[in-house]
Amino acid sequence: MSRMKLNLGPQHPSTHGVLRLILDVDGEKILGCEPVIGYLHRGMEKMAEGMTYLQYLPTVDRVDYLSGFFNSYAYVAAVEKLLGIQIPQKAAIIRVMLMELNRIASHLLWLGTYLLDLGAVSPFFYTFRERELILNFFEKISGQRMMYNYFIFGGVRSEIDCLEEVEPICKTVLAKLEDYEKILTENPIFISRTKNLGIMDRETAFAYSITGPNLRASNSHLDFRKLSDLYKDFEFKIAKAEDGDCFARYKVRLDEIRESVKIVLQAVEKLKVAGGNINTGLKPLNLKIDTGEAIADVETPRGLTSCCVKADGSDKPYRVKWRTGSFYAVQILPKLLTGHMISDVMAIYGSLDVMLPEVDR
């Protein structure tokens, strides 16, 4: 009898943050698992109640620091709904372009670190090299590499004056993506470590509220971008796979990068001819909002993020709630891990692309 409890985390290099798993193992085999979260709980929902609408704006980037634009968008869009303002067309296109570039950066980071977890070190250097191109562009327009604080109520903060840099970035990413696929997609070690592992069928994914690439790898079409007004002028396919295993999730993310590049290029074309303002000129200082509530949804690299803002007439939000994709992806871990080996834990966990700040908030 070699049954025992195995503690994994919260300080573990492969959890990319501070997740703790209490594994119930028999030898190498996992009989059960209990995730313990909250090691990065920063009380972001409570913070909002003590800050004005504008003061809270920079902090929302930290909800998920790998996709700051998405969180900014969710919060800003919810406040805009409450105010009942329409953003200028040009600002909407800029938002789409930046969010899709951010999606590419986020997926690149996922790819590098996932392979690092599986034992392949060099892809980490490759993907970080390409990610740096995108971050440099973000830095030029917003002044920050990760926490952009670039979207404001009613539009975006400033004009983009280095638009010509976007197309070369897209070309590089597409070219390098083929290199990654050459290294990985038919790599026998990678395949044997990810195929038929951690299989999640569609109904389970629905029941556990899984969204984003994890759901689309389980043979579903659900992509909240297709419901959004923001994306209605853009053409893109929904990346999808059928197997629901770790390899399918890898395929979906790589395909999503391609689709995102398409959207970015379309946005660049639109921006070249777009005129007009980039924001409505709303003065956000001492902004007071009448009683009401609004929820904004956005499809982030990790699934559906909803930001619910409730106003009570004062200059501070009455309540802000974040619904994030990773929160539910952690919940399904016990179901996916049970029955597998200890060495598969990180292969399965990594394939879900869980970001802990998003889980704990």
Next chain:
Amino acid sequence: MNLIVTTVDYILNWSRANSLWPLTFATSCCGIEMMQTTASNNDIARFGSEVFRNSPRQADLLICAGTINHKMAPVLLKLYQQMAEPKYVIAMGACACGGGMFCNNTYSVVNGIDKIIPVDVYLPMCPPRPESLLDAVRKLQAKIKKESITKRKEFMECHRSKLSEKAEILVQAPDLKIVKTDECYLDFSLEFECKDYIQTPEINYIPDYNSELLNNLANLKASGFNILTAIIATDYRDCIELNYRLYSTFQSRFFDYKIYVQSEADSVISLYPSAYYDECEIYDMFGITFKGNSNLKRLLNPKSWVGHPLKKDYELKDERLVWNE
């Protein structure tokens, strides 16, 4: 005698400063910049610090990259204690230096890791650029090169007693919020013995379809609303609103189903298993119990936390945790 000591110092410091092995300890945003520092564009290997160790026992530099909250604080202390001497600490990012953005209006963040462990180099910014981290490593190297083995010994002995005092505070004082949070970090046997493994929520509750909530949600589910995206709770002082936000993949639309409760609601995990975490979070933040959810626990805050932070009458205390006194 002095000549020998300074010569030994010189050799030791030279070798220590040029082979600082950091621990892979990243809690949040700054961790990503730390990863970028190791990647090809910035290449921390130029300064002899590329060997990131996964075990604290093999590391001699703790780069605390990110926010430390009350639940994580005992872990940080434990990790620091496990590191072999000589050991150095870089507090990376505004959060680690002094709470950063999260030092006000929140209840769970430790305002600076120097309340827990001694810090050698402070590196503010939110988050610091990779170049800044390289600069911090260089500054630490310069500091190490000025050290003397005799003084280092005194410093460590002084701190060792302080740290063990802090570890005692962790166990003894039950009124400190952080206390007992994760006693298992001080004594791993505690948690593992105390109870058998908790199964993930199975459907252990036969839904009572007479109750309105379950009945209505069951009808909604039957009509195609197959995803419960979230339960959004709001405290309106006289009651608490629960908004069950459903999504239908057939009709491609959301549906908000709202109920108002005082302190108890029916659990819906039999219909939507994803509600388990939502219900635990609401129990943690608002103190609502869910009839039928037998494994309700504090999800985000430590187990011994007092109060329910998202309730409107919850008081944010400024004194926080007072390790040093």
